[in-house]
Each structure stands twice: as structure tokens, then as C-alpha cells.
Amino acid sequence: MLCTATEMVQESAFPPALDTTRHAVFLDFDGTLVELVDDPQAVAIEPAAQRELAGLARKLDGALAVVSGRRIADLDRFLSPDRFAAAGVHGLERRRSPDGAVEMLAGPETLDPVRDRIASAIESARRLHLEDKDTALVLHYRTAPDLQDLAERIMAQATEGRDDLVVMHGDCIVEVHPAGMDKGKAVAAMMEDAPFAGRIPVYVGDDTTDEFALRHVRNQGGVSIKVGGAEKTSVAEFRLPDIAAVHAWIAAAS
Numbered sequence: 001m002l003c004t005a006t007e008m009v010q011e012s013a014f015p016p017a018l019d020t021t022r023h024a025v026f027l028d029f030d031g032t033l034v035e036l037v038d039d040p041q042a043v044a045i046e047p048a049a050q051r052e053l054a055g056l057a058r059k060l061d062g063a064l065a066v067v068s069g070r071r072i073a074d075l076d077r078f079l080s081p082d083r084f085a086a087a088g089v090h091g092l093e094r095r096r097s098p099d100g101a102v103e104m105l106a107g108p109e110t111l112d113p114v115r116d117r118i119a120s121a122i123e124s125a126r127r128l129h130l131e132d133k134d135t136a137l138v139l140h141y142r143t144a145p146d147l148q149d150l151a152e153r154i155m156a157q158a159t160e161g162r163d164d165l166v167v168m169h170g171d172c173i174v175e176v177h178p179a180g181m182d183k184g185k186a187v188a189a190m191m192e193d194a195p196f197a198g199r200i201p202v203y204v205g206d207d208t209t210d211e212f213a214l215r216h217v218r219n220q221g222g223v224s225i226k227v228g229g230a231e232k233t234s235v236a237e238f239r240l241p242d243i244a245a246v247h248a249w250i251a252a253a254s
């Protein structure tokens with residue numbers, strides 16, 4: 001099911017092959033490395049695909065990061081036993097190397113009033129699911145698409161008057177977190193330091209929240225790749241049709 005669409009015209013060129021001596025690779029997680037499913041905790045990466053991913057990180061001398069709306073702890077769990085550099089919760093969590101510490105750019109307290117309002121609002125809308133990521137709250141409606149308007153209304157009411165927060169609309173979700181960070185800013189920050197600095201950024205993502213990073217990378221002369229068909233409009237220059245194509249493209253890296 002397609003829950004969202006973004007702006008701008010389509011180009012559908014197949015991306016160039018990865019060059020592991022020159023590229024820095026940033027990969028979205030849900031919808032890019034793993035298939036979308038109803039239960040957010042039920043995603044799984046194919047073992048062969050995970051081996052290729054770990055192999056790519058080695059070939060790039062570590063210049064590979066997962067850039068996700070997920071918490072880094074959740075990414076680690078889904079990708080265990082491998083660990084990667086990562087930007088979690090749209091950049092509000094950051095880990096510059098696989099074994100480094102996770103920097104938190106915001107705390108959970110700021111969302112407490114919103115958390116309470118959403119929890120009480122969904123008591124009468126039990127088919128909506130609240131995912132609490134500490135520094136972000138997500139209302140899921142993949143299994144209740146008829147409740148999209150209600151989910152958006154609940155989020156709008158719960159965040160009314162809070163200019164310090166930003167509401168984002170993703171694939172069958174509406175999400176809130178502290179303002180000031182997005183995936184484009186997260187990629188820009190990671191590109192400032194080794195092992196990413198000096199390389200050409202490559203970004204692969206499927207959702208509206210990836211558009212910040214796709215735009216940033218395209219503006220920097222990097223390689224921007226949208227995952228999905230023409231129904232998903234994007235600023236990206238290149239396109240891979242689906243998750244299987246992403247993994248095949250990763251496996252072909254030289």
C-alpha cells in the first residue's frame with residue numbers, strides 16, 4: 001500500500017555502480033533494506049543481503065551509515081550481529097562509527113505532554129498504534145488506512161502551539177520529534193568527519209523523510225537514489241525499483 005507521495009518530477013535512470021574507493025554510502029532502512037510490514041517490530045533483513053551490506057562497509061573502509069527514523073538500538077537489533085555507523089530518529093541520534101557511542105541530540109521529556117495527549121486520544125481509536133521512540137512519537141495506520149485523517153488530526157491537536165516540534169508524514173505514519181534535525185542535516189554532519197569526509201555522498205531511500213537527504217546529496221553533486229516506482233515522486237536523480245534491486249546493486253559494488 002502507498003501511503004504518501006512527494007513533490008517534483010520523475011527521472012528513472014539506473015544509478016551508476018558504487019565505487020568503493022570514492023563513495024560514502026548512506027542507506028535508509030525500512031523500505032530500502034527491509035520490506036515494509038504491518039508490525040514495525042517484525043522487519044527482517046535477508047541473511048545474504050546482510051552479508052553483502054557488511055562486506056560493502058568493509059570495502060568502503062567504514063564509509064557506510066544507516067540513516068533511519070528508527071532508534072539506533074533498534075537498528076542494531078535488526079542488523080545483529082553487525083553494527084554500522086548510524087543516524088537514528090532522523091538524525092536526533094548519531095553514532096559516527098560502528099563501535100562508537102550514541103550521541104543524543106534531544107531527550108524524551110520534551111514530548112511528555114504530547115505523549116499524554118496522544119495516548120488518551122487513541123483510547124477510542126484502538127486500530128491506531130503508537131510507537132514511542134523516546135525522542136519521537138509515531139502514529140501508525142498501515143493496518144487502518146481509513147484512519148489516516150484521524151491520525152493526522154490527533155497529531156495536529158496534540159502538538160498545537162508547539163513550534164519547537166516538527167510533524168512528519170511518512171509511509172502510513174505521522175510522526176513528531178523536536179525540530180531542527182532531518183536526514184539531510186544528519187548526512188551533512190556525518191560527511192564532515194572521517195571516514196566519510198572527502199568522499200562523494202551516495203544516498204538511497206524510499207520515503208518522504210528521505211527527500212531531505214536526497215535533496216542535500218543531489219545539491220552536493222552526489223548520487224541520489226529513490227527506491228520505488230514512478231508513483232513515488234522525488235528530487236532524486238536515479239531510481240532503483242525495489243528492495244531486491246537495492247541489494248543487487250550493493251552486491252555489484254567494486
Ligand SMILES: O=P(O)(O)OC[C@H]1O[C@H](O[C@H]2O[C@H](CO)[C@@H](O)[C@H](O)[C@H]2O)[C@H](O)[C@@H](O)[C@@H]1O
Pocket residue numbers: 028029030031035036037038039040041043067068069070131133138140142170171172173175207209
Ligand atoms: O527512515 P526509515 O528507516 O525508513 O524508518 C521510517 C519508519 O520506519 C518504520 O515504519 C515503517 O516501517 C514499518 C515496518 O515495515 C511499517 O509498518 C510502517 O508503516 C512504516 O512507516 C518505523 O516504525 C518508524 O518508527 C520509522 O520512522
